[in-house]
Amino acid sequence: MSPLIAPSILAADFANLQKEVEMLNSSVADYIHVDIMDGVFVPNISFGIPVMEAIHRYAKRPLDVHLMIVNPDNYLEAFRNAGAEVISVHYEACTHLHRTLQAITALGAKAGVAINPHTPIELLAEVIEDIDMVCIMSVNPGFGGQKFIENTYSKVTRLKDLILAKGAKTKIEIDGGVTLQNAPKLIAAGADVLVAGSFVFNSSAPVQTIRDLKEISSN
Ligand code: DX5
Ligand code: ZN
Numbered sequence: 001m002s003p004l005i006a007p008s009i010l011a012a013d014f015a016n017l018q019k020e021v022e023m024l025n026s027s028v029a030d031y032i033h034v035d036i037m038d039g040v041f042v043p044n045i046s047f048g049i050p051v052m053e054a055i056h057r058y059a060k061r062p063l064d065v066h067l068m069i070v071n072p073d074n075y076l077e078a079f080r081n082a083g084a085e086v087i088s089v090h091y092e093a094c095t096h097l098h099r100t101l102q103a104i105t106a107l108g109a110k111a112g113v114a115i116n117p118h119t120p121i122e123l124l125a126e127v128i129e130d131i132d133m134v135c136i137m138s139v140n141p142g143f144g145g146q147k148f149i150e151n152t153y154s155k156v157t158r159l160k161d162l163i164l165a166k167g168a169k170t171k172i173e174i175d176g177g178v179t180l181q182n183a184p185k186l187i188a189a190g191a192d193v194l195v196a197g198s199f200v201f202n203s204s205a206p207v208q209t210i211r212d213l214k215e216i217s218s219n
Contacts, residue, residue, distance in 0.1 A: 003187050005214050006031035006064050006173070007206075008197035009055060010046060011144045017051075020201075021058040027210040031064040031086070033175070033195045035144075036079075038069035041093050042142035049075075049082050056083030064193075066114060066175065068141050069093065073100055080107040088112030088135050088173075091119055101130045114175070116141065117149050121159040129168045133193065134159060139176030144197040148177030153189050160190030180216055 007029050012020035024032055034052055039045040056063060062085035069075065072089040079087055087109045094100045097113065104111040113124065114135035124134060136155050139146035156172060163170045173193035174186050183194055196213060203209040 001187070002214055003183070003191060004030035004171075004193040005210055006033040006193055006195045007200045007210060008033040008035055008144065008175075008195050010035040011197035011201035013201075014047075014051075017054060018058050021055055023206060024210075025058070025060040027207045028214050029061055029210050031193070032059050032061045033197075034063050034065045034084075035197075036065060036067050036069060037142060041070045041090065042068045044142045049078055052079070052082045052084075059083070062086065064088070064112075064173075064195075066112075066135060066195075067093075068114075073103060076100075076103055076107060076109075080104075080109050084109055086110040086112050086133060088114045088133065090141075091115045091123065098127055098130065101127060105130075112173070114141070117151070121155050121162060124159075125162060125166075128162055128166050128170055131168075131170050133171040133173050135173040135175050135195075136191075137176055138174050138178070141176070145202075146177055148179070148182050153185060156186060156189035156191050178213075180212055183213055184216065 037044045037046040063083050064086040065084040066088045087104045101111045110132035112133040113131050138148050138152040171192040174191045175195040178194050178196045179199045200206050200209050
């Protein structure tokens with residue numbers, strides 16, 4: 001089965017954002033992954049709503065927005081208005097996760113939950129049916145270009161089992177350190193969506209690299 005590919009714009013050349021978005025439009029990418037970092041939840045600051053609006057102006061793919069911020073509830077509407085189709089909040093940043101998921105769904109967006117490498121997927125058991133997509137972090141969030149954490153495979157398998165056991169329709173996304181090397185194993189374990197930042201944007205032919213990820217990982 002062919003995975004959905006979500007190139008992360010974090011690794012793009014921000015001085016040529018329009019060109020980079022148009023490159024993604026011309027590729028087989030399924031989403032554009034947008035990493036929002038606040039310098040509090042993660043030790044880095046990326047960009048905010050005006051930049052995301054600029055991306056949305058040119059994007060011909062749905063924006064998959066990954067909020068690495070504290071108090072995400074305060075900004076859900078703003079990100080939805082700025083063009084988010086999927087809004088993922090961090091499990092670790094939400095005291096009332098069920099309420100937050102309802103708020104995202106009420107805005108007409110798909111509700112995502114991202115989990116840090118140390119967070120067991122079992123903590124999502126009671127809300128899995130309310131989640132459209134779980135984003136398993138395969139690096140510690142905050143930076144692109146980090147090394148993939150091998151423990152991720154078993155988390156994917158256990159999450160897939162949980163989804164099947166509950167009869168949920170939740171998609172599994174993997175974020176961090178994804179390459180052509182680990183992609184096939186991630187798909188085999190049950191991943192549906194692969195985020196790839198540096199592997200795509202640092203390659204000499206990003207459009208082809210996106211195609212390779214989509215095709216080779218399904219073999
Ligand atoms: C990490 C971000 C990722 C990052 C992935 O905090 O959430 O989306 O952009 O970049 P790579 O693919 O380079 O690990
Ligand atoms: Zn991300």
